[in-house]
Amino acid sequence: MELQVIWFFLWGLLWAAYFMTDGFDLGVGALYPFLGRDETDKRKMINAIGPLWDGNEVWLITAGGVTFAAFPLVYATMFSSLYTPLMFILFGLIIRGVSFEFRGLSENRLWKKTWDICIFVGSVTPALLFGVAFANIFMGIPIDGKGIFHGNLFTLLNPYGIMGGLLFLLLFMHHGALWLCIRTKEGLQERSIHTAKVLWPVMLVVLAVFVISSWFYTDLYANYLVTPLLFAVPLLAVVAFAGSRIFLAKEKFFPAWGMSSAGIVATTFFGIIGLFPNLFPSSLSPEYSLNIMNSSSSPLTLTIMLWVVVIIVPLVIAYQSWAYYMFRFKVEEEDFTY
């Protein structure tokens, strides 16, 4: 029982880590056509995330892998019932990933234009659809007792789902703009600062509307009402985003980005805590919901995997931090690799 609880929160943490790390890459991709006004700026944006996006994306692979290992029934049901949106996410991540490498391989204008579009579409699609998917999970998915999904893509594109998508996109765009503030200077940096400042209130309004409408659309608040102390988590999100804005005003970009990271993690955990002990609730009947008790792996597998995670993830964090530290400098034209 304790093992399942630990794994539930590790599961949430891995998804949060993915949104926090690849979130800014996807955000930079979403801002790419707007802030990348000329070839130099475009290349600066790509090179700003170039060294890190690939390592960041592995948090997604790990989150997926851990879902498979710790809660196989959730992995099976979640990805088969969300088949169509997940396929769109995968196609998005595929075309985004190759774009960075491919774009610089030819000077042909049509070639560059094609990959420019791929960077944008391949960033916006996953950002939106991850939000849509998680909002729908918060609400409950129409699955029956056999894990069969009764709906289609449009079932998921309900008002709350769309709001979730919009929220994720805004969180990531803001996060990405802050990362560009760290890694660029002059014109592009000024535009990134301005963008972050404009996005900030919009993002907070959507966040507030999302959190409030969660009261009507979902059962997330049940846990909070039992243990009011848990309200500290959504509060932390608000504090973190407020802090982010204050640091931005002082032009302390790294702390501002750090606060935004904390905000994204806290926002994710707002939902994760509300879900507990469900991982994949059914909207048809509570007895069809997949929770930590009826979908986990054997205690032996959970124990083995816990050791793997406890030993290796700190190492991953250590060498990824080293990579972040190495690539904190402002991108200059002579640094262009892509």
Add this chain to the structure above:
Amino acid sequence: MDVVLLSRLQFAATTMFHFLFVPLTLGLSILVAWMETRYARTGDEVYLRMTKFWGKIFLINFAVGVVTGITLEFQFGTNWSQYSAYVGDIFGSLLAIEATAAFFLESTFIGIWIFGWKRLSAKAHAAVMWMVAIAGNVSAIWILIANAWMQHPVGYTLRESFGGQRAEITDFMAVITQKFAWLTIMHTLAASIVLACFFVMGISAWHLLKKQHEEVFTRSFRMALVPGLIFSIFVAVQGDFHAVDVAHSQPAKMAAMEFHWETQPNAPSYIFAWPDPEAEKNSIEIGKIPGMLSFLIHHDFSTPVIGLKDIPKDERPPIALVGMAFRVMVGLGAYFIIACSIGWFFRKKLQEKPWYLKMMLWSIPLPYIATQAGWIVTEVGRQPWIVYGLMKTSDAVSPVSTGQVGASLVGFIVVYGLLGLAGFTMIAKKAMKGPDLPEETKA
């Protein structure tokens, strides 16, 4: 078409496409790390130019390999949910360990390698490439352990849980140390090195034929020739051990590989045959070698080998495809040894043998064909099982609609088709352009 067939087609298409890029990543990463080490040790600019040239090709190839790998991680859930629920306790943990323990390292360090030229010393930068090469190969090891478990499940028990039966782990060490896994691992990693060596030799041959960048490409050719020769011999010898093991653990696959119907002592081998599954015999048999199959498997002519007739009809794999793919793989494997041996003979006077250089140029696709054929033998030969002897492929599929799978299959064919076209065109373009001139190469 039904969901099972569409899902199988999609899995085959996405996995085979992914594996067009994997072996070059595995093998070339080691060669590039070795080139860079030579540069870091000697300071010889030619090694730096080699590292940059082959490194760039490596990166284009890596990019396509990486993005097409993500699909596979999720496809077990999207398309094979019954399988995932049944074996996730074991199979899922192997995939999760791969991501955590190896793929993170590879993906983080490749970024450092690409962007770290000016941030790290030559030695540290070469060390980073070694990390990429090691992590990539370790990553392959975990995936192959997972695949081997589907071929030969060990260290598990079947338990009732949550209203259904599933496989649960009992002995983790048995899963990761089993013989089948390590035979597969050695075979695949060695084949990847052979593929990378033929790739390097073929492109080097093209430049040597044009008499350009001769210093870079003579060295590259020779650097690939030695491991090419060693590992093409290794992969053949080791493959023999692997086949003997398959004969014991998967008799149906072996029988299909050899078009072998009757359980009998003195079992024959054929150079070529074509099966007639309805009549349960071969309609064509060419080059029959009596007793050869018994001898290869049991090292004794008189020991019987199980034939397809003793395997229930609904547990037989597609025979023609498996048997043909096996012949293609073995035939090419023999050619690789011959081609490298000739090269070893001429290693000091490559430029004087244009016919050999031309032959090596046209040999570039052959290891690709051989590795794909090898996977056809492994995977199609396992059918109709998804987990050998435990679960049928037809019971493993997700409760999704044909429309969904049909649409995603078309999507994959279009996107991957364009991606493959762009990727290979760019690799060919970079390869033909050749390395930067000495004054253009900056550390």
